[in-house]
Amino acid sequence: MAMRPWNVFKKTMYVVSAQGEGASNSLLAAQLIQARARLQEQEASRFSSPFRRNLALLLGPSAAVWLLLLGSRWRYADEERLKSLESQSGGAMLLDLLAWRFLAHLGPYQIPNFSRAKLHEDPLKMLQEPVLLDHERVRALNRLEQLSQRRMAVQFLAPAGEQPSPGSPLRAIEPLLFDTFYTDEASATKTAGTSSDSHRAASARIILDVVTASEPEDRSVPPWVLSGLVAVKGLPWEVGPQGSELRSTLLLQLLRTPSNSMAAATLPDVCKYLAHTGFKKKEETVWPLKAYLLSGENPDLLRKGARLVNKQVPDAVEPALRRERDTPSLQIKRDLRGFWTTGLMTAGWAIFRGWTAIFTIQANLQLAAGTCGALAGMAVLETLWRTEEQVIQSQWYWEESYGTIPASAAMVLVNCTTLAWAARLGCIPPFLFSRFVKDGYMDTYRTFDT
Structure with a gap:
């Protein structure tokens, strides 16, 4: 007997025209068909869950990348093989990929192989050459910055022919210190072979990483570094109000070493700099929050530096009067700015995805719910990312090879x-944009311990 299906409110209803005894048989057949359809829907729903589907799509490629990185760590555990990779065709690109910060979250850690192979020695030798092509200098600085971003890798920096020891990282990067803080006629006129502002900015980032990763007692530097630091110009020391605060922060880090404080007491330019009252300045912008996050001030930093010098050589510097900070420390302001920009991107992307151009209460509530969900998902992803960064930076993760x-x-x-x-919350694109673009542009990973 023919049955005609009717779809009413997303439910399939079977209408059977029958009489007498055949009607009961037709009803039973319809119930069996409906039961079979429900069973098929249940079987299909097991694999139609968005979470399970997304997880299945991610696990395969992630496992493949993890296995490739595991093989890379085993293959390039040979120091000579890793060193020779730099000179091979495409080898420099492969080294850049293995040293990529994002890749450390996708598989076994590769940077320990870089440190054991002493990949910092050739770039440092290259930077000592009197004349360098632009691409050669960029390649050398990039390789050094890839190592200096990891605190444990900094501990293995040492001059050529010298074993890593306390104080060796700063001795190893003396060519960068000379290029950044030593002023001569060649650097003033920017003749061929001297560093440009972008190169000096890269050198400054490496120096900041090495100083921060070193213990306070292991930060001894030549006196001309202290004099050059208070007088150096250009990037990043004169970029906005925070450039001057960055200068004072680095000087304070160096003055925590007693030998540097004693040397500073004999340098008139350093003593004069520490005796200043300092400055408090906000970024020139119409946005109050942006002006606050980009503001700079250093009276407390100068006072702390003067007290450190006087601790080693009494009455060498007359500290300025104490002034309370109007803003948090440079580290906190950078972190807050990173959170703020990430939140803005996430909210903007969520609004773009959920915009319907319908101005009803229900539509606005749905848009607000979608935005809040995206922000919550981004908060979870950021927390997980930063937690993993702490694990990767730990000594255990560096030393425990197994x-x-x-x-x-x-x-x-x-x-x-x-x-x-988090894929259903719409926060994956802004998260990836933050990792690939924003973090490098805003120096999100740089830290300052004052």
Whole structure:
């Protein structure tokens, strides 16, 4: 007997025209068909869940990348093989990829192989050449910055022919210190072979990383570094109000070393700089929050530096009067700015995705709910990312070669699970944009311990 299906409110209703005994048989057949349809829907729903589908899509490629990185760590554990990779065709690009910060979250850690192979020695030798082509200088600085971004890698920096020891990282980067803080006629006229502002900015980032990663007692530098620091111009020392605060922050870090404080007491330009009252200045912008986050001030930093000098040589510097800070420290302001810009991008992307051009209460509530969900998802992703960064920077993750393999696998599994959950919230594109673009542009990873 023919049955005609009718779809009413997304439910399939079967209408059967029958009489007498055949009607009961037709009703039973309809119920069996409906039961079979429900069973098929349940079977299909097991694999139609967005979370499970996203997780299945992520696990395969992530496992493949993890295995490739595991093979790379094993293959390039040979120091000579890793060193020779630089001179091979495409080898420099492969080294850049292996040293990529994002890649450390996708598989076994590669930077320990770089440190054991002493990949910093050739770039430092190259930077000592009197004349360098632009691409040669950029390549050398990039390689050094890839190592200096990791605190444990800084501990293995040492001059050529010298074993790593306390104080060796700063001795190793003396060519950068000379290029950044030593002023001569060649650097003043910017003749061929001297560093440009962008190169000096890269050198400054490496110096900041090395100083911050070193213990306070291991930061001894020549006196001309202190004199050059208070007089140096250009990027990044004169970029906005925070450029001057960055100068004072680095000087304070160096003065925590007793030998540097004693040397500073004999340098009139350094003593004069520390005796200043300092400045408090906000960024010139119409946005109050942006002006606050980009503001700079250094009276407290100069006073602390003067007290450190007087601790070694009494009455060498007359400290300025104490003035309370109007803004948080440079580190906190940078972190707050990073959170603020990430939140703006996430909210903007969520509004773009959920915009319907319908101005009803229900539509606005749905848009607000979508934006809040995206911000919550971004908060989870950022928290996970920063937690993993702390693990990767730890001494255990650096030294425990066998423990890092399962730890990296667990990290990949957690990443896949979290991304599969966050995909429905619409926060993946701004998260990836932050990792690939914003972090490098805003120096999100740079830290200052004052």
